[in-house]
Amino acid sequence: MGFGKSMTVSEMIGQFIKPEAPIYVKAFDGSTFGEPSADLRVRVVRPDAVYQLLTQPNEIGAVRAYVLGDIDFDGIDYADPYPQMRQLLAIAPYVKPIRPLAVAKVASGVFSHGLRRPPVPATEGPSKFDRIKRGLLPHTEKADSQTVSFHYDMSNEFYADFLGPSMTYTCAVFDDPSMSLEDAQANKLRLILDKLGLEPGQRLLDIGCGWGSMVITAARRGIKALGVTLSKEQAEYANEWIAREGLSDLAEVRVQDYREVPESDFDGICSIGMMEHVGVKNYQRYFEEMFRLLKPMGRLLNHQITISHDKPNGKPGTDEFLDRYIFPDGDLGTPGFIESCIHDAGFNVVHQENLRQHYALTLHHWNRNLSEHWDDAVKQVGFERAKVWGLYMAACSLNFELDGIQIHQFLAVRPDRVGHPMGDWYPLRPWWKA
Known part of the structure; x- marks a missing residue:
């Protein structure tokens, strides 16, 4: 059946998309839109798809319809929907202006x-507003602990x-x-340690250390x-890995918030993919804390996702999909703003580079790995959540390719004294292999 006596689903689509668009849609009411030979073939499976898009006329409505199977695509690999996302981009020139x-x-x-x-996917988390109502103010220690666990x-x-x-x-x-991918990840860890220039016996703090790959790589060098991480599962995995490697003495x-680390005078600090959880408004304080934890002439390597341009409304945060399904309270800043914060915290920024294309390649590998291990992924977290992660990684790879987001590494040094910032350690030119 259709909606109303005179409007089918295909007619509804025709209100918003030009008929020559490279898409074919087949709806539950038997109506079709577009040319059957189009590469992008969409199925509107249930009426809930329409209700999702009308009640949430944004990315959340579209994501809910996709995750719940109200909308589907012919030939899609749920672990890697990148091809369909690329094809959807080609529809943009055919979208009509929204008319009331x-x-x-x-x-x-x-x-x-x-x-x-319409129903809400079980994998969807609460909105930012709902989290605040529950007393979880963004980027407090309590909120960070819960969002990292999520x-x-x-x-x-x-x-x-x-991975x-x-x-x-x-x-x-x-x-x-x-x-x-394995060689490229080893290459990344090598590059970071080479930039930090640490020697055996020196001390490294890895903030947001994940499952411990950097900590183990450093310890193998005698560092x-x-x-520190807020995830109990990560810490258990990392310490078991450390023990298997025989590196427990190094x-x-x-499980500790970076703000609670009691030690100081580290020779180096790395923060790899952690700043997305800190919050732009907290960047200055974050780098000031790094400055405090380092000894004079200590080095900081900050590796984080950035946005290419400031948000039009000037508000922090990621989009609604990432906030509700992937990174609650996630936040991105521009590279220029980040470098200013590092500088204003007292550091000398000595090098930065943009690795945008590398993250797109990384994500393509992750999507392919997820596809190869799809049955186990579904066993581990359920079909719905596995589908969400396939969507998330494919969308991110596309966003890196389109230069909506980037990823930067910043290398900074804590000066030893005013007017003589580099001392004898810092060479005249970069010393690491690119």
Whole structure:
């Protein structure tokens, strides 16, 4: 059946998309839109798809419809929907300007069947507003602990399904596109340690250490490495890995907020893929804390996702999909703003680079790994959540390719005294292999 006596689903679509668009849609009411030979073939499976988009006329409505199977695509791999996302981009030039009359016409046809609140996926978390109502103010220690647990404390086995043996959940660094993911991740860890220039016996603090790959790599060089994370599952995994490697005398991972680390005078600090959880408004204080924890001439390597341009409304935060499904309270800043914060905290910023293309390649590897291990991923976290993560990683890879987001490494040094910032240690030119 259709919605209303005179409007089918295909007619509703025609209110918003030009008929020559490269898409074919087949709806539950038997109506179709577009050319059957189009590469992008969409199925509107249930009426709830329309209710989702009308009650949430934004990305949340579309995500809910996709995650619950109200909308589907012919030939899709749920672990890697990148091809369909690329094809959807090609529809943009064919989208008509939103006309209030068209919206009213469609809404009238739908709501003539009565108001209906469509279901919400079980994997969707509360909105930012709902979290605040519960007393979880963004980026307080209590909120950070819960949001990190939401993201990371699902299943170590699930993360292994797409990260691979390195268990390294950040951008790899590729010598060329044919390089394997494992080699590229080892290359990234090597690059960071080479930039920090630490020697055996010196001390490294890894903030947001994940499953311990950096801590272990540093300890293999004879560096005394401490990692901190808010995820209990990550810490258990990391310490078991450290013990298997026989590195317990050099490496340790704690469940601890970086603001509670009692030690100081570290020779180096790395923060790899952690700043996305800190909050832009807290960047200055974060880098001031790093400055305090380092000894004079200590080095900081900050590796984080950035946005290419300031948000139009000037408000912090990620989009609604990421906030509700992936990174609650996630937040991104521009590279210029981040560098200013590092500088204003007292550091000398000595090098920065943009690894945007490398993260797109990394994510393509993760999507392929998820596809290869799909059955186990579903076993670990359920079909719905596995589907969400396939969508998330494919969307991020596309966003890196389109330069909506980037990833930067900043290398900074804590000066030894005013007017003589580099001392004898810092060479005249970069000393690491690119």
